[in-house]
Amino acid sequence: MGRYVLKRFGSMFLTLFVITTFTFIMMHLVPGGPFTSEKKLPPEIERALAEKYNLNDPIHTQYIDYLKGVVQGDLGPSFKYKGRDVSGMIGDYFPVSAQLGGTAILVILLIGVPIGVISALKQGTWLDSFVMLFAILGVTIPSFVVAALMIYVFGVKLKLLPTSRWATPKHMIMPVIALAAYSVAFIARLTRSSMLEVIQQDYIRTARAKGLSEGVVVFKHALKNALIPIVTYIGPMAAGILTGSFVIEKIFAIPGMGRMFVESISNRDYTVIMGVTIFYAAILVFMVFIVDLVYGLIDPRIKIDED
Amino acid sequence: MDNTQVKNKQNLWQPLSKEERDADKIVRPSMTYWQDVWRRLKGNKVAMGSLIFLIFLILVAIFVPMFWPYSYSDQNLMNANQSPSAQHIFGTDKHGRDLFIRVIYGARISLTVGIAASIINLVVGVVYGGISGYAGGKTDNLMMRIVDILYTIPLTLYVILLMVWLGAGMKSILIAIGTTYWISMARIVRGQILSLKEQEYVMAARTLGASDSRILFKHLIPNAMGPIIVTMTMSIPSAIFTEAFLSFIGLGVSAPKASWGVLANDALGSFMLYPHHLFFPALALSLTMLAFNFLGDGLRDALDPKMRK
Numbered sequence: 001m002g003r004y005v006l007k008r009f010g011s012m013f014l015t016l017f018v019i020t021t022f023t024f025i026m027m028h029l030v031p032g033g034p035f036t037s038e039k040k041l042p043p044e045i046e047r048a049l050a051e052k053y054n055l056n057d058p059i060h061t062q063y064i065d066y067l068k069g070v071v072q073g074d075l076g077p078s079f080k081y082k083g084r085d086v087s088g089m090i091g092d093y094f095p096v097s098a099q100l101g102g103t104a105i106l107v108i109l110l111i112g113v114p115i116g117v118i119s120a121l122k123q124g125t126w127l128d129s130f131v132m133l134f135a136i137l138g139v140t141i142p143s144f145v146v147a148a149l150m151i152y153v154f155g156v157k158l159k160l161l162p163t164s165r166w167a168t169p170k171h172m173i174m175p176v177i178a179l180a181a182y183s184v185a186f187i188a189r190l191t192r193s194s195m196l197e198v199i200q201q202d203y204i205r206t207a208r209a210k211g212l213s214e215g216v217v218v219f220k221h222a223l224k225n226a227l228i229p230i231v232t233y234i235g236p237m238a239a240g241i242l243t244g245s246f247v248i249e250k251i252f253a254i255p256g257m258g259r260m261f262v263e264s265i266s267n268r269d270y271t272v273i274m275g276v277t278i279f280y281a282a283i284l285v286f287m288v289f290i291v292d293l294v295y296g297l298i299d300p301r302i303k304i305d306e307d
Numbered sequence: 308m309d310n311t312q313v314k315n316k317q318n319l320w321q322p323l324s325k326e327e328r329d330a331d332k333i334v335r336p337s338m339t340y341w342q343d344v345w346r347r348l349k350g351n352k353v354a355m356g357s358l359i360f361l362i363f364l365i366l367v368a369i370f371v372p373m374f375w376p377y378s379y380s381d382q383n384l385m386n387a388n389q390s391p392s393a394q395h396i397f398g399t400d401k402h403g404r405d406l407f408i409r410v411i412y413g414a415r416i417s418l419t420v421g422i423a424a425s426i427i428n429l430v431v432g433v434v435y436g437g438i439s440g441y442a443g444g445k446t447d448n449l450m451m452r453i454v455d456i457l458y459t460i461p462l463t464l465y466v467i468l469l470m471v472w473l474g475a476g477m478k479s480i481l482i483a484i485g486t487t488y489w490i491s492m493a494r495i496v497r498g499q500i501l502s503l504k505e506q507e508y509v510m511a512a513r514t515l516g517a518s519d520s521r522i523l524f525k526h527l528i529p530n531a532m533g534p535i536i537v538t539m540t541m542s543i544p545s546a547i548f549t550e551a552f553l554s555f556i557g558l559g560v561s562a563p564k565a566s567w568g569v570l571a572n573d574a575l576g577s578f579m580l581y582p583h584h585l586f587f588p589a590l591a592l593s594l595t596m597l598a599f600n601f602l603g604d605g606l607r608d609a610l611d612p613k614m615r616k
Contacts, residue, residue: 015456022465026472140544140596142551144571145589148578156579243463246556251575262556265471273471277464284461 005293012289019281020070024063027270053077075275080267086275089260094279096166097249097256101241103172104180108237112184113230116191117223123196131188138185143244147178147251164253175252179244183237190233195226228299235288242280344533347609354605357598364595368414377405379412379563390583397587401577409565410587416566417592420480421547421599425539427485428546432492433528433535439493440500441523451497454490462487466549470558477560480553484546492538499531533610540603544596551592567592 041049050056054065069076075086119131154174155163162171198204199222207221245258253259257276264272338346348354372378377395383403391398397406439450466483473479503509504527512522528535551568553559559569567588574584 011456015460018456019460023468026468030472136597136600137593140600141593142548142571142589142596144555144575145585145593148575148585148589152579152582239461239463242461243552247552250556265467266557268471273468277468280464281461 080269093257112187116188120195135185351605357601413567421543424484424546428489432489436493436496440497544599
């Protein structure tokens with residue numbers, strides 16, 4: 001086990017290194033410098049800027065400097081917002097996004113999994129069909145449509161909920177629902193099919209034959225095994241929440257990291273794009289690492305010593 | 308032996324009646340695998356409905372712009388922001404452009420992106436996974452390690468970076484999506500090839516002196532076609548989704564062209580006043596996603612009845 005953890009930990013760093021390098025190369029391949037804009041700058045100023053941000057150094061020096069910075073948590077200055085650095089911006093905006101994303105993940109697990117279980121236990125009833133219809137709609141309707149529909153109905157027509165900004169818990173309701181809808185639907189489907197498979201197993205029949213109550217059979221015997229595929233979905237789910245937040249934060253004007261990232265893309269603020277990409281990648285790779293460990297722990301059939 | 312006895316013996320050997328003779332005959336023509344798949348797919352009403360919808364959509368996207376009175380770029384500010392009417396059945400946008408034709412053009416772009424990106428994924432994934440699975444051993448190990456690393460990288464971020472690098476536009480979208488989402492295809496193909504390459508017909512082919520590439524491309528990959536097609540059908544909606552997402556964060560095709568994602572993004576600023584601006588592209592997008600999903604499910608059931616639950 002220890003060796004496995006170390007190995008996974010090592011490969012996590014390798015992945016992060018590859019990501020950082022790749023991001024750096026790509027952002028330096030973009031034609032035009034960071035200060036290229038419609039307004040032509042006087043050559044002296046351009047020179048001074050290049051001097052200030054060490055852009056005259058050979059590329060490998062810049063790369064090594066950048067790597068050093070990343071290791072120390074310094075992702076460089078923003079080119080667009082003078083006097084701000086990327087790490088500071090992440091520090092400002094990330095808590096909001098983390099709140100939004102964290103709530104969404106909670107909602108997904110607390111609603112998606114029970115819905116899937118109920119649907120599987122009531123297989124073939126109208127309740128099951130209803131849940132599956134909802135699940136299919138949730139997977140096929142893009143989140144910005146869900147968000148727009150809610151804004152229109154609850155914000156504009158019924159005037160029940162605020163349509164933008166991020167202040168009170170009331171502000172959170174619509175963004176969280178819009179962000180979670182897809183994954184709730186997905187996880188409900190996943191839980192349902194996994195639960196249906198487990199419930200046909202012999203050991204469930206044994207448990208019932210022993211005279212265990214239905215609750216014990218479902219929660220203690222069936223659900224525990226049915227949850228394994230769901231654990232593997234957590235990685236992709238986190239990635240989905242993250243990219244979903246770009247859209248949702250933009251629609252609801254939430255001052256989070258997703259909106260900052262989208263803004264930095266349209267501003268062509270390369271250091272911010274680079275820094276945020278690396279930060280996001282680090283979060284996701286770390287999630288995958290945790291999921292892998294948990295997976296190895298809850299399912300003894302997975303041989304974790306394997307290569 | 309007298310005559311009657313002979314006659315009786317002859318009566319014992321009656322010719323079979325026609326019915327009895329035909330009982331063992333194979334009446335149905337023997338079906339190939341693909342005919343069988345088609346037969347099963349035809350039985351699935353939802354999947355067939357989806358297929359018909361998609362074919363209809365493609366035909367509309369190709370032919371309607373040819374005779375529609377407006378083009379996607381015709382502006383008429385006098386008619387801006389109209390509600391649906393007899394003249395403009397989906398209404399007009401803020402530049403007075405006919406929304407119906409813009410949604411149809413959006414179908415052209417979104418479907419092209421979805422299908423072309425999936426074909427690129429298919430080619431890259433099949434070649435990569437095929438070589439990896441067929442070569443086996445160290446090559447396979449190395450190639451799969453690379454895939455494992457790529458798999459942990461959040462791909463959407465890389466599509467975004469690629470788009471920033473390449474600049475917005477159709478070609479960039481195809482390159483960005485096509486070069487990143489082939490990984491699951493490669494994994495599936497590799498798994499198939501690994502099990503298929505142990506089959507007798509592969510040995511037979513090798514004995515006859517077929518070259519490796521011939522065995523791979525003429526024998527193994529055609530036999531792995533079922534899962535490949537299912538994966539591809541499922542990857543079309545996700546490519547369309549990704550394109551809509553990219554357009555939405557401002558990295559899509561450039562004006563006046565518009566995909567469904569661009570239309571939805573444009574509509575967002577004013578949808579509280581003009582909800583139909585958002586409604587029609589969103590409806591088109593959602594219906595297409597639904598259709599591709601149902602078709603994918605149907606194909607999976609038809610191609611591999613064992614998988615059905």
